[in-house]
Amino acid sequence: MSLKNVSFNKIDKQDIKNLIKDQEPESKHLEYKGELEGKEEKSAINKAICGFSNANGGLFIYGIDEDENQKPTVINGISLDGTSLDEKKRSILSTIEANIEPRVDVGIKGIELDDDKVVILIKVPKSWNAPHCIKKNNGKIRSFYIRRDGSTNPMEFEEIKNMFDLNGKLHEKINSYRDERVQNITSKNESNYNVIFHAIPFDAFSKSRIDFRKARIALRGKEFLSGFYFSDFDGLWGDGYLFKKKLFRNGIFEAFYNEHDYDVVYVHDSKDKFEKFVTECLEVYEELNISCPVVFFVTFTNIKGLEMAVNPPKRSKNRDPERDILDPAGIIIKEKDQVKSEVYNVFVPIYNHYGFEVDYDFEQSEIE
Structure with missing residues (x-):
């Protein structure tokens, strides 16, 4: 069952399970990502947020693995490593705020699983202040991404220029x-x-x-x-x-x-x-x-x-x-x-x- 018509605040564990059951594939508005650590986690989150905000918005689900056909395979969740769910959400929001420019206001929520792990959902609205970029090397490098179909890719120069216009x-x-x-x-x-x-x-x-x-x-x-x-x-x-x-x-x-x-x-x-x-x-x-x-x-x-x-x-x-x-x-x-x-x-x-x-x-x- 697609989450397209489900209010973000009402998405629950059963809705997440239905994505696996129905084999809902990644799309222009949906991305799955299994658990990552450290810099890989930050990089994946920033890239997803940047890509969605430069397209039509979307939902990033962190804690679901996907196969080569971009279909969800299993809900492994992510470990909190001794922190609380609220602390994890604050950490993710801080990462987004520090690295995405201009700022993107996202919605974030966690769904607790039965094994003390969680799935994190990040709702990215369509931005009206695009194009957005990821700052790297203390702002010396700026990378622009956009979500196309089921993948997030670097933007071409003409795309960036047209978006500014x-x-x-x-x-x-x-x-x-x-x-x-x-x-x-x-x-x-x-x-x-x-x-x-x-x-x-x-x-x-x-x-x-x-x-x-x-x-x-x-x-x-x-x-x-x-x-x-x-x-x-x-x-x-x-x-x-x-x-x-x-x-x-x-x-x-x-x-x-x-x-x-x-x-x-x-x-x-x-x-x-x-x-x-x-x-x-x-x-x-x-x-x-x-x-x-x-x-x-x-x-x-x-x-x-x-x-x-x-x-x-x-x-x-x-x-x-x-x-x-x-x-x-x-x-x-x-x-x-x-x-x-x-x-x-x-x-x-x-x-x-x-x-x-x-x-x-x-x-x-x-x-x-």
Whole structure:
């Protein structure tokens, strides 16, 4: 049985045994390795992580031997040699961090066997900061590898060059998409100011498509994103209280409101809503198995001449007669424990624009 549709955190001993039973071969996304020692162990792990990260990600299973046909033969596991499983995992992560550049954030777990040995699983995500390399000789030599079919090979010069070019183009696509959507929304809602949120997964411009049925289930019970969604050519859309929401077929979330007739921009309220938006998007993406990094944006438009309120009655004294849009840089978030601080940081330049001299270490309570 393939592990392709099994959540990494739910893989157990029986799943590993099934790989042997079903003779699941190595592939572009799967590699087995029997127990190694010392430099051989470090070299094999680094090569596998580098190769997967420069391809489409994959799963490295350490503790299963394979034959000449790249099929698993036996689960021998690896010895801990007197250390704990947690210590072994930390050692492997330290090896990866010290030798792979740019850094790759991997998932790692251990499955204990009956003979005091373990199988180590390392989940490597598709990287959006490729190409990655292995540093050798104190960084004097850098080796690039890529996973192809069932083997990991050195990359050709043209492959490395093209990957650097593609990485730059991805960021251009993300920013261009955001600018296009903001312009589209603003042109249709010119009488009031607009607050626009975007969540853009890094693989949104690949061939990735979401499953609408799973998406509807994932959206249930959410405080901010819930509601009745209709389907159309572009994806799912909902016209809820205050906020209009859209989940595009490629996984991009969009939410905006423009119902205020006030001459005051309530930034603090928008920050709280953006924090909920980010948190719930991450939850939905997790349920849809979208594990790549996500960049989040907030944009204010049609704000020329408006004042800002933090929490009434505290208001700014700045009314900028010229600037009509506030579009701070996006934030890339992978884990939910990053949300609160990163959301605050994205609002710092907005607070500054209205005369509140806060910085990126400023405690939120000081301006409330």
